[in-house]
Amino acid sequence: MKLKISEWNKKTIRRVYSVLLVLIGFIIVIFNDTFGRLEGFVEFIAFYFILVFIAIAFWLFKQIRLIIRLKNEKSKTELMHLKSQVNPHFFFNTLNNLYGLVGKDAKKAQELILKLSEMMRYSIYEGDKETVLISEEVTYLENYIELHKMRYHKVIDIQFNIEMTDIDYEIMPLLFIILLENAFKHGVENLRENAYVHINLVTQNNEVNFEIENNFDATEDKHEEGIGLHNLKRRLELVYPKKHTLSLTKTNAIYNAKLNIHL
Structure with missing residues (x-):
């Protein structure tokens, strides 16, 4: 039960993080003229894009890891099937x-x-x-x-x-x-x-x-x-x-x- 709750919390955090990034980006685009005149705005934009880059990199890493895992599981399944064919006749x-x-x-x-x-x-x-x-x-x-x-x-x-x-x-x-x-x-x-x-x-x-x-x-x-x-x-x-x-x-x-x- 604890494992399920922990996994649910991780998914919730990732979703909230993604929504916040999109929301912040939307606000920046809408109120660019206002924020552009504020001190430290350039640094904030740089920090924001770093966060976006990290989020994209993390997503790509997860997709690649998933593909590798599926490929390994497919290879193991195929290997087990091949072993089962040896010597029956x-x-x-x-x-x-x-x-x-x-x-x-x-x-x-x-x-x-x-x-x-x-x-x-x-x-x-x-x-x-x-x-x-x-x-x-x-x-x-x-x-x-x-x-x-x-x-x-x-x-x-x-x-x-x-x-x-x-x-x-x-x-x-x-x-x-x-x-x-x-x-x-x-x-x-x-x-x-x-x-x-x-x-x-x-x-x-x-x-x-x-x-x-x-x-x-x-x-x-x-x-x-x-x-x-x-x-x-x-x-x-x-x-x-x-x-x-x-x-x-x-x-x-x-x-x-x-x-x-x-x-």
């Missing part, structure tokens, strides 16, 4: 695999459910935060890789090389998973043999470098930029403007993605 695919696996191999299904629950917990609770530790993101990626190893009935050459300094940097969550997911979805899924996914993560000097390379079936090349990559690019623009580079290259049957972030 992966979870659906895994659940479908679980359905078929339960009747065939109950023990493997249990392991798969446990891994999946860990990933879902991370996506829901940690993924909602502004930043997480990179070590936590690494664990999430490792769980993702383990899940895929359990899903497939073929040999996949998966290498995950990590070079991290003693500093466990913080980063926006669920960035790397989009690139890793693409490597499996467009590469491993369609290759019957010799499939590989090589991942390198290096952190040093307040920089994070993430690189992933995979091969794919060139005869079934449908590797178009989907919702996931659009999502990733927009999130990077919102959180790391002019502090990141993302390069995606495709040569013959090899796809390479490099992400560099300055923290």
